[in-house]
Amino acid sequence: MAVYAMNIVLSLSIALGLLAWRTSNFSSFTYETDRRNAVEARPVQLSDWQLQSSNGKTVYLSELSDQLLLVDFVYTRCPTICRALGSRYEQLQRVINSSGNTQITLLSISIDPIYDTPQQLNSYRKRHNGLKDTWQLARPITDHAFQTIISETGLRVIPDKFGGFTHSDTIHLIENRKLTKIKPWSSTDWENIILSGKNS
Numbered sequence: 001m002a003v004y005a006m007n008i009v010l011s012l013s014i015a016l017g018l019l020a021w022r023t024s025n026f027s028s029f030t031y032e033t034d035r036r037n038a039v040e041a042r043p044v045q046l047s048d049w050q051l052q053s054s055n056g057k058t059v060y061l062s063e064l065s066d067q068l069l070l071v072d073f074v075y076t077r078c079p080t081i082c083r084a085l086g087s088r089y090e091q092l093q094r095v096i097n098s099s100g101n102t103q104i105t106l107l108s109i110s111i112d113p114i115y116d117t118p119q120q121l122n123s124y125r126k127r128h129n130g131l132k133d134t135w136q137l138a139r140p141i142t143d144h145a146f147q148t149i150i151s152e153t154g155l156r157v158i159p160d161k162f163g164g165f166t167h168s169d170t171i172h173l174i175e176n177r178k179l180t181k182i183k184p185w186s187s188t189d190w191e192n193i194i195l196s197g198k199n200s
Helices: 002-022 031-041 081-099 118-127 143-153 189-196
Strands: 050-053 058-060 068-074 104-110 135-140 157-159 165-167 170-175 178-184
Touching: 031 178, 050 118, 068 081, 068 189, 081 104, 081 118, 081 189, 104 118, 118 135, 135 143, 178 189
Parallel strands: 068 104, 104 135
Antiparallel strands: 050 058, 050 135, 068 170, 157 165, 170 178
16 A cells, blocks of 8 residues: 555656646746747847738838837738737727837738738738838748748647638737747736836
């Protein structure tokens, strides 16, 4: 009986040890939480992403390096979370405009670049009352550019069986081409960052 109890205790200890290791000492129980914690601990230097904006022009991430960028990832056909993200950006746009802060730009990047032409991106912005001076929309120009964005941000984009995608509903803070923060779209930290004009 004592040997049996010792085996149970040993098994539980091993299981807890593995769980602690896989969850960074129990601080991250999901991939998204782990991704956020990793960026907070060590910001990620990003490549000079090559994008096509909703006006059809090529834009590089370095061209926006004088701005704090709040970046989300959407696709315009999305019937669920992308609508919530669009509504959230509509709210944040109002906060930006009322604060007078000209150093923050909202950027939505398509994860469905073949379908999401500049015209589709413009339609998505109009549906959410987006203003061009505070809210930019773009798509990766090439598949290589898309894969670079996925790799550097750790974003997961999984095709579903309905022709859409399962993807993160987070917002990413980029400063001087460094990914410094990832938070849920609903976090009030975004308002605080806009009002303070810096990463809080």
